[in-house]
Amino acid sequence: MPLCLVNKKHSPTFDSLIEHYKRKFPKIEEDVDEALEAISKDYRTARHSNSIPRFNNTAYKYRVKCSDMRRGAQGGYRLIAYYHQQTNTLFPVLIFPKTELEDTDFESISSAIKELQAILEPDAPK
Numbered sequence: 001m002p003l004c005l006v007n008k009k010h011s012p013t014f015d016s017l018i019e020h021y022k023r024k025f026p027k028i029e030e031d032v033d034e035a036l037e038a039i040s041k042d043y044r045t046a047r048h049s050n051s052i053p054r055f056n057n058t059a060y061k062y063r064v065k066c067s068d069m070r071r072g073a074q075g076g077y078r079l080i081a082y083y084h085q086q087t088n089t090l091f092p093v094l095i096f097p098k099t100e101l102e103d104t105d106f107e108s109i110s111s112a113i114k115e116l117q118a119i120l121e122p123d124a125p126k
Helices: 012-022 028-041 106-120
Strands: 059-064 077-084 089-097
Touching (some): 012 028, 012 089, 012 106, 028 059, 028 077, 028 089, 077 106, 089 106
Antiparallel strands (some): 059 077, 077 089
16 A cells, blocks of 8 residues: 555644643644654554545544543544545644543534545535
8 A cells, every 4th residue: 555645734623732731731743743744654554544434435433542631543643534546745734632532423423524525626526
């Protein structure tokens, strides 16, 4: 499997969540960058990934360690990312600490992905 590109600059939701959690978890960006490097090598299996149902293998959930809480990936963050097949690029869209939220719902993921798609493909039909 070829490497996929990772672009963490396009999702406004992801950016705002990083900024929000940075106050409580100052090392969150370092933890995410380390995870994304591993994920780029194989987005389907890295970091105990799971393809999220109902998204046709375009949305994945990953485990990310939390250095600030001294927790490994199992008790750290959950990162939700959208895989854009046409460009072979993975875009993080949501992140949350597992201590605050066990899982997220379909609507939250769908909304974050639609927001990203509107930025990536502004002329696509809605």
